[in-house]
Amino acid sequence: MRVIVLGSGVIGVSTAYYLARAGHDVTVIDRQEGPALETSFANAGEVSPGYSAPWAAPGLMLKAIKWMTMKHSPLVIRPKLDPALWSWCLKLLMNANETSYQLNKSRMVRIAEYSRDCLKALRAETGIAYDERTKGTFQVFRTQKQLDAAGYDMAVLERYGVPFSLHDRDGLGAVEPALEGVKEKLVGGLLLPGDETGDCFLFTNRLAEFAAKRGVEFRYGVTIRGLESDGRKVTGVVTDQGTLTADSYVVAMGSYSPKLVKRFGLDLPVYPVKGYSLTLPITDASGAPESTVMDETHKVAVTRLGDRIRVGGTAELAGFDLTLRPRGRGPLDHVVSDLFPRGGDLSKAEFWTGLRPNTPDGTPIVGPTPVRNLFLNTGHGTLGWTMAAGSGRLVADAVGGRKTEIDLDGLTVDRYGRKSSAAVGEPSGAVRTA
Structure with a gap:
């Protein structure tokens, strides 16, 4: 399956790695000149499942x-x-x-603990430092x-x-x-x-190297303008360098994710x-x-x-x-x-x-959406580095139609009661982003 991942922060690169590991043909698009040059660049360095709790x-x-x-x-x-x-x-x-x-913390701990296990396995598998x-x-x-x-x-x-x-x-x-x-x-x-603890920037760059060895194509310096739809699914990503197409699409653009998917009736509170x-x-x-x-x-x-x-x-x-x-x-x-x-x-x-x-409830938005070939991996707040490996693995499994190792209940956009609206049924060109 051909998959496009939008965003090359620690969330996007982790997703791309696990998708490639599962045998998919993956392309990552980012406006920056390399991975982890925005939110993932100089964060606090914590991988802290034990400190996972909502602000609310x-x-x-x-x-x-x-x-x-x-x-x-x-x-x-x-x-x-x-x-x-x-x-x-x-x-x-x-x-x-x-x-x-209590509900929100239970969801956050579930994915954070899973992510720590995934990170340990990833270290053993790759020797990444x-x-x-x-x-x-x-x-x-x-x-x-x-x-x-x-x-x-x-x-x-x-x-x-x-x-x-x-x-x-x-x-x-x-x-x-x-x-x-x-x-x-x-x-x-x-x-x-x-x-x-660990250097998130260093991790993301080295994981991108491992992903590239598995065949992931990284296209940097590409500005994402929006998504195209045929009324039933996403049909392409419009960029300043043309329209790119795939079978499935993963939005991992952090704070910039909501505007990109709003036209599909997905009102992300990020x-x-x-x-x-x-x-x-x-x-x-x-x-x-x-x-x-x-x-x-x-x-x-x-x-x-x-x-x-x-x-x-x-x-x-x-x-x-x-x-x-x-x-x-x-x-x-x-x-x-x-x-x-x-x-x-x-x-x-x-x-x-x-x-x-x-997100206002502290839990990230991970997994499938009502749009059948559109997946989300965003809204991690201060815990993106903590939850990156687990979130990437969950989305890769969801894209491939495999049963996820932990329950996605309460982690997807469905918890906000948002279903695809009539907007999904409107064929058009791209929805523009800032």
Whole structure:
């Protein structure tokens, strides 16, 4: 079967690899000049199934108000006349209740745990290396209230069989030696030993090389204009270099996916949430993190990637604006210098921003659609790297008509009650994208 994958981030490349592995003839299209040059380029580096949870949790509104009043706020909202933003925020709040949280988390954990298993198998199969470490995520707390609230999280983790251990102030150094010197700033931490770390950009590029060896064609520097339909199915992808055709199509374009498929009656509630990161060289290995340390107060992750430290965080709601704003860097500078003052050289840090494709319920949109040859792999939010291998394998199996290894219930677009509308029955040229 001929398959076109739209997008060459970690999600698109993972999908292409598994499709080729299953024997399909695969072409990947992307406007960039290589793989992983947008959202996947400099993310926090976490492969964190244990930390998979929706933003929409009980008490979200009060937390958001508190965050926005902090000096180093993890949340920034830039009000604008954007109906998509306010619609997404309303849906987020509608999910911020106990029942929805439990359901959404169960879906996220299901795909995240599966993805970790797929990643382990992929490493064994290919020998791929990407500055990976398997030493877990250490969520650290600055207040007793946060530590007490960890009891709720531990109950959820226990319910889903996710391993964890709780550590008091005196036990921090045993997990992360560099924290021994700053332990007076913290009250404790929650270790998720099953989590991993790694350079997503490096992984995606090396996996693209393995995919190319399996016959995948990568066409870079190609702008996708839209999709064509004959009224029953997708018939081609219109680009600035002509129309490309295949038997099936996979949309893995992150935040840019909704506009591409809207004409098919698929109203994807995916909104770009802007994130920032710093990458700085390690100056003192003993003062740097061993794996990932997540500061619960500022929602900032500090991760060791080889001889570098990656610091990622901040959620900015500002549409598709990719401006590098100094305010977005503030929390990152603060956390890395506060917890790892000897670890890296901030004066040499590379500052980056990217758009995370978030759904209001936290779960990605993966698998088939009511359009018979159109498949989705988008909406992973901050967990694209965590869920990439599993999502790619699921979509490849769905495209090939094979039974997926985990249940797709609650993971597809069907959970939003969206079915193909009359628009699908309108033969036409391409639907234009930005």
